[in-house]
Amino acid sequence: MKNRLIILLIVVSTTAYTQDSLDIKIGQMILTGFPKAEVDPQLLESVRQGKVGSVIIFEKNIPVKNSYLNLKKITWTYQQAAPIPLFIAIDQEGGRVNRLKEKYGFPRSVSAATLGKSKLDSVKFYSEITAATLAGLGINMNFAPVVDLASNPDNPIIAKVERAFSKNADSVALYAEAFISEHRKLGVFTALKHFPGHGSSKTDTHLDMTDITNTWMEQELTPYIKLIQNGMVDAVMTAHIVNGRLDQDKLPATLSPKIINGLLRRGLRYDGVVFSDDMQMHAISKHYTFEESIKLAILAGVDILCFTNNIHGSREHTVDKVHAIIRNFVLDGTIPVSRIDESFRRIVTLKRKLGGEAERYYGDELAQLQAQLAEKDSLLLFNQERLRQAEEALIEVAGKQESKKKRKK
Numbered sequence: 001m002k003n004r005l006i007i008l009l010i011v012v013s014t015t016a017y018t019q020d021s022l023d024i025k026i027g028q029m030i031l032t033g034f035p036k037a038e039v040d041p042q043l044l045e046s047v048r049q050g051k052v053g054s055v056i057i058f059e060k061n062i063p064v065k066n067s068y069l070n071l072k073k074i075t076w077t078y079q080q081a082a083p084i085p086l087f088i089a090i091d092q093e094g095g096r097v098n099r100l101k102e103k104y105g106f107p108r109s110v111s112a113a114t115l116g117k118s119k120l121d122s123v124k125f126y127s128e129i130t131a132a133t134l135a136g137l138g139i140n141m142n143f144a145p146v147v148d149l150a151s152n153p154d155n156p157i158i159a160k161v162e163r164a165f166s167k168n169a170d171s172v173a174l175y176a177e178a179f180i181s182e183h184r185k186l187g188v189f190t191a192l193k194h195f196p197g198h199g200s201s202k203t204d205t206h207l208d209m210t211d212i213t214n215t216w217m218e219q220e221l222t223p224y225i226k227l228i229q230n231g232m233v234d235a236v237m238t239a240h241i242v243n244g245r246l247d248q249d250k251l252p253a254t255l256s257p258k259i260i261n262g263l264l265r266r267g268l269r270y271d272g273v274v275f276s277d278d279m280q281m282h283a284i285s286k287h288y289t290f291e292e293s294i295k296l297a298i299l300a301g302v303d304i305l306c307f308t309n310n311i312h313g314s315r316e317h318t319v320d321k322v323h324a325i326i327r328n329f330v331l332d333g334t335i336p337v338s339r340i341d342e343s344f345r346r347i348v349t350l351k352r353k354l355g356g357e358a359e360r361y362y363g364d365e366l367a368q369l370q371a372q373l374a375e376k377d378s379l380l381l382f383n384q385e386r387l388r389q390a391e392e393a394l395i396e397v398a399g400k401q402e403s404k405k406k407r408k409k
Contacts, residue, residue: 022337025344026326028053028084029298031275032319033308037063037070039077046319047081053347054087056308057139059099067104068137075138085354087189087304089141092130096161097144100133107133112146113162116175123175127182135186140354143237143275145179147172147192147223148199152215157206158199167199169222176223180232189350191275194239196221196246196259205240205283209252213244221268228270234350235273236264238302240283251300252283255293260301273346276302280309294325298335303343 027046031054034040046052055078063070075088091097095111102108107129115123134142149172150164158164165175180190197220201210227233238254247258254260254276264270276297279285284293297305307322329335 022327022330022340023323024050024083025340026323026330027051028347029304029326029340029343030054030319030322031056031087031089031304031306031308032322033058034061035309037061037074039074043319044078044081046323047078047086048083050083051323052086052319053082053084054089054141054304054306056143056306057088057090057099058308059101062099062104064104067106072137079138084348085351087141087351088139089143090134090139091143092134092139093144093146093163094126094130095163097163100137111162112165112175113150113159116150116165116171120175120178123178124182127179128185131183131186131188134183134188140187141189141191141235142183143191143193145176145190145192146194147176147227148194148197149217149220149223151199151217151220152202155199155201156203157201164199169219170226173223173226177227177230177232180227180234184234187354189234189353191235191237192224192227192233193237194241194277195224195236195264195274196239196241196243196253198239198241201241205277206281209242209283209287210240211242211244211250213242213250216241216243216245224264224268224270228268233270233272235275236270237275237277240277240281251296254279254284254302255288255296255300257300265301271346273303273350274301275304276306278306278308280307291325294322295329295334298326298329298339298343303346 027050030052032043032046032052033056034043037060043052043055047055057071057075061071061074063074079086079088090099092099092109093112094109095114098109100106100109109130110126115126130142134140145165146158146163148158148164149169150159150167153159165172176192183190197212197216198205198210199220200215200217201212202215203210224233224236238260240252240254242250242252243259244250246263247253247256249256249258251258260274264274279293279297288296294305305322307319326335326340330337330340
């Protein structure tokens with residue numbers, strides 16, 4: 001994995017500005033989902049071409065039978081096709097936001113709210129189990145932990161569904177750091193969400209715009225401040241909330257230069273990867289055209305735009321379409337090439353860290369997987385041969401019976 005990354009980095013960094021290098025850099029800024037519990041040929045080709053740099057797993061992508069082995073085969077297929085290693089992501093927070101459910105044979109998970117009432121050792125215990133499961137599956141980016149505060153107990157998308165550790169900012173920072181530490185031990189990246197804080201909202205950004213101007217509190221930044229200072233942030237995911245106290249133009253945070261480039265990057269001195277929340281959520285898609293939302297998000301400072309194709313009532317968008325839109329904005333000067341280069345630098349800086357414990361763990365697991373698959377393939381071929389022989393025998397018997405009937409006549 002590291003060799004692929006190093007070779008391509010040399011090519012891209014030493015080549016003068018070309019269409020190929022631009023396409024690769026744009027591709028690294030795109031995350032997408034896929035429709036079924038199998039490798040999608042169209043997405044696989046986009047991965048091969050370097051037009052997509054990240055893939056996300058949802059419950060719909062988990063095979064019902066032999067879930068662990070077959071999901072691992074899917075992630076491995078995508079990863080092996082990529083010229084630069086992929087971020088293979090998932091929302092595995094625990095509790096309600098839990099793609100790898102027990103019914104598929106995966107370990108039990110608990111919600112952040114439950115862990116927030118427990119000792120720190122419990123957070124470490126469940127986080128280690130989660131990280132080990134993800135590493136074994138070849139999933140290297142967990143869109144967790146949620147560092148929103150449970151400040152509004154009636155919040156339909158955070159507190160009410162137990163996604164926040166606590167309403168106390170210091171406790172959230174402490175528990176989030178434990179969660180992140182266990183993931184890092186196995187080489188699984190994490191992403192803090194939802195910047196600059198979603199805990200005080202009264203409505204759901206999946207459904208429409210959410211304005212938290214009058215409910216947001218400055219202490220919602222505390223977990224970000226502490227974790228950034230402690231060097232515990234791999235990535236940050238933005239919220240689609242509107243906060244007039246932070247952006248008087250009332251742009252959603254994902255589209256706001258004042259919130260991302262201003263507050264997060266210059267104010268909190270964070271220069272790592274920023275993911276958007278799903279760009280197809282209705283807080284964005286109902287109020288901005290597809291092209292406009294892409295342009296604004298990139299100019300605001302988002303590095304990786306998420307198009308999961310998993311939002312009910314939202315149009316699906318192909319990687320080719322997203323890639324072409326960004327490319328056209330660059331070619332006509334709307335988005336400077338330097339802006340693409342900034343994101344590419346941040347992304348590959350993080351991807352350089354892929355490997356280590358996770359690669360060794362994954363490598364060992366893969367060897368076992370391949371052996372098991374080979375055994376299953378051999379058994380399948382054996383059974384197919386037996387079936388073929390049985391069919392031939394039946395045909396032969398049927399032929400003899402038909403001959404007897406004719407002779408009797």
